[in-house]
Amino acid sequence: MNVIILPSARERDADANLSAFVAKGRASKAFGVVDFDADVWCDVQLSKAKRITAGNTGPKQLHFLVGTGARGAEDKGALAKPLNDFVKALLRLREEARPQHIENHRVMLRAVRHLHAIMEELNYDPCRLLPRHFDAAARRAVAMETPSTAYATGKFLAEIVGWINQHGVGRIRIEWRNVIPRPSNDDRISEDAAKRRTDKMPSPAALEALPKIAQLMNSTTLPADLIRMRTVELLVCGGWRINELLTIPADCEVEEGNVGDEDYRYGIRYFAEKGYGPDIKWISTPLISVAKRAISDIRRLTQDVREDAKFIFENPGKHPMPVLQGDADELIQVADMAAAFNTTGPIMTGICKTRQVNLPARGKIRRGDLACALLADVPVVPAAFPLKLHQFMFLIRENEMHARRGAVPGTVRTVVWEMISDFITGAEGVQNVFQRYGFSEPDGTLITVKSHAFRHWLNTLAQEGGMSQELIARWSGRKDMNQNSFYDHVSGADLAKKVRGMIESGGLIGQVAKVRETLPPIERDAFLATQISTGHVTDIGICAHDWQLAPCPVHGDCATCGEHIIDKNNADQRAAAERQLEQVESMLAIAEAEAVDGTLGAPRWVEAHRRKRIGLLEVIAVHNDIAIADGTFVHLGSKGSDGR
DNA sequence: CGCACGTTTGCGTGGCACTA
DNA sequence: TAGTGCCACGCAAACGTGCG
Structure with missing residues (x-):
């Protein structure tokens, strides 16, 4: 005898409700024109624009497939029906109810895949889902x-429950809330977190190599390499997120005050994530010259493309290449076109x-077809982004x-x-x-570095107060790290400690040491700590200026600086000072000649060089002074012809 | 004002498509 | 046909915000 189990009323309702739900999804206009039954929805239209990221210009897709991994994974079958149809309807209706970014829908798909994985026993019928199935997912x-x-994922599972209940798709009402806890971010201070942070940092070898590679690049370097190297240098200078940097405007430089003035600042405009808010990244003084060179090189190497982009913007439908201007119907020989394109x-x-430009006649290209095709693949910048394409730096x-x-x-x-x-x-x-x-x-x-590593690195340096030591030594000050010096590879704080120790033991002479001696013993330590809190190595000595508090007041002109300390008879520093003196004297001779000729600004130039010359002579005099023991730290204090 | 929440973003990965 | 640049999607977490 056959036993026929009749569906209960509730079951019939659930099935009918699922059908109605799917029908509603089919009828929905959300995502534009898509083939509802396709396993992959190509070219999904969204009402919410994604933030401009340099590489994010193509059409968007939604994969109704099992399994994860990037596209092309072999085991990607389609999600089984009827769950498959349910999900498609769900995505369309939720997009209709509240427009989302494509990623949001993809997270929903991910949650559905977990559900799919445990639904075999249900024949993938969403009507039969129970709380325990959500638990399993x-x-x-x-x-x-x-x-x-x-x-x-748990949150999205809960959202699915909401849709099932609202549309009566379940055979029972499902009571289920997200029980997966949100991780607390207390984890930041744990040892694991600390290790994760150091894993993200650039290695010392990478930091050593980058300035050297930058110096090895010259006029024969391929533009592709030079653009990328200068981009990396900018990451070193500013610690941007990579896409923040790659979307800067060509007109990005901001300067306040005059070069050489104490309050001079140099910054780079960029658009911070979320809301495209404009912002300025002020560049740390020792790195300004590095940043300026990078910006100038990139701007120069991208100029041609920018001009083409501007032409396209200002002349809609026209292409900037001369060979593509003129009668659109004219047929041009492939060989002639190839010559114009500098190719074969x-x-x-x-x-x-x-x-997909068809050649209407053998060996001939219709001019208008090619022009249209080339114009069609110019990237489209979302209207909400504050820049037009031709205003981008990185083209x-x-x-x-x-x-x-x-x-x-x-x-x-x-x-x-x-790239x-x-x-x-x-x-x-x-x-x-x-x-x-x-x-x-x-x-x-x-050696491998990830783009975000520089951001971590700069943050860490800033926290540790070691910015100047690292940056100046590598990029601006000495050409090469001297491996033998005792102060190499120590942090700014450690170097300062060393200097303070020298003062306390009488191994440093000069203004700071003198003032310290006039103080009651109990105040001496505190005084030294405020005077010398950090330090870094320069060409000709040690700088005690705290770059965290203010940029360099003398713009790297250490010889005239009152915050500079000389290491008596240090051979490298002495040689550097002598070399600088030689250069200054020849520059001074030129400056003096121009001052006589009446060149605009020459007297000021002469004055600057004279001051530097006096400073260097004092430095060399210290090295030559037989009354001072070798290895003594000498703090010269304020000097210069104007009494600074 | 502080914390928890939902969402957008950056970054990693893997392979297709296209040139030489 | 070989080889790799470029591109798209997935994953994790950083982000701004809204609520109590």
Whole structure:
């Protein structure tokens, strides 16, 4: 005898409600025109724009597939029905109810995949879902994801419960709340967290190598390398997030005061994340010259592309290449077009083919077709972003960063973060810049740096007050770190400690030491701590200025600076001072000649050089003074012809 | 005003597409 | 046909905000 189990009324309702829900989803206009039954929704339209990130210009997709991983993973089957249809309807209705960024929908899909994984026994029927199934999905998320992601997944599972209840899709009303705890961020101080932080820092070998590579680059360096190297230098100077840097305007420099003045500042405008808020990153004094060089080089190397982008903006529908201007219907020989594109016939044909430009006659290209195709792949900047494309600093040609392909004339592309990543991190089959220039870790392994590392590094330096020691020694002061000096590889704070110790033991002479002696013993330590709280090594001595409090008041002119300490008879420092004196004297001779000729500003220039000369002579006099023991730290105090 | 919350963002990864 | 730059998606967490 056959037993026929009739569905209960509640079950019939649930099934009917699911059908109605899916029908509603099918009818929805959310996401624009998509094939509802396709496993992948291509070119999803969203009413909420994504923030401009340099590489984020293409169409968006939603994958209704099992399994995770980047595109192309082999085990990606479609989500089983009827869950599949339910999810599609769910995404459309939630987008309709409240527009979201594409990532938000993808997180929802991720939560659904966890649910899918435990629904085989239910034949993937959402009507049969019970609280324990959500528990199982949540457990799966906790097991597979990090705490913060698992928490987010739990939240989306709870949202699914809400939709099921609201539309009567479940056979019973499901009572389920997200039980996955949100991780607290107390973790910052744990040892694990500290280790994670140091893992993110650039290695000492990387920090040593970068200034050297920067110096090795010259006029013969490929633009692709120079642009990327200067970009990395900017990361060192400012610690931006990579996309904040790559979206700076070409007109980004901000200066306050005059170069040489005490309150001179140099900054770079950029758009902070979230809301595109404009902001200025003020560059630490010792790095201003590095930043200026980087900006000037990048601007120069990207100028052509920017001009093309501007032309396109100002002449809608027209292409800037002369060969593409004129009668749109004119047929041009492939060979002639190739010559204009500075390439060969076959590659020219390839450029057309890629852009689906058909050749109407054998070996001939219709001018208008190619112009249209090239204009169509110019990146589109979201209207909400405060810059037009031609105002971007980082503009290049298609394939400009390609080692083996030629840059395609007449194209406009943005520099994307992966290009910088390949440059400093490398990838399978891609040598990074450290490899190419022959630098490696002390143990011979590969140096790799991640773009965010510089941000961590600058933050850490700022916290430890060691900014000046590191930055100046590497980028602005001495050309090479002297491996033998006792003060190398110590933090600014340690160096200051050393100097204070020298004062206390009588090993330092000069103004600070004199003042200290006039104080009651109980106040001496506190006085020294305020006077010399940090330090860094310069070409000709030790600087006691705290760069955290104020930029360099004399702009690196250490010889005339009252905060400078001489290490008596240190051979390197003495040689550097003598070399500087030589240069100053020859510059002074020129300056004096120009002052006589009446060149504008020359008298001031002469005065500056005279002051520097006097300072250097005093420094050398200290090194020569037989009354001072070698190794004594000598603090010269205020000096200079104007009595500063 | 402080904390918890929801959401947007950056960064990592892997492979397709396209040039030479 | 070989090789890799460029691109898209997933993951984790940093971010701004809103609530108590």
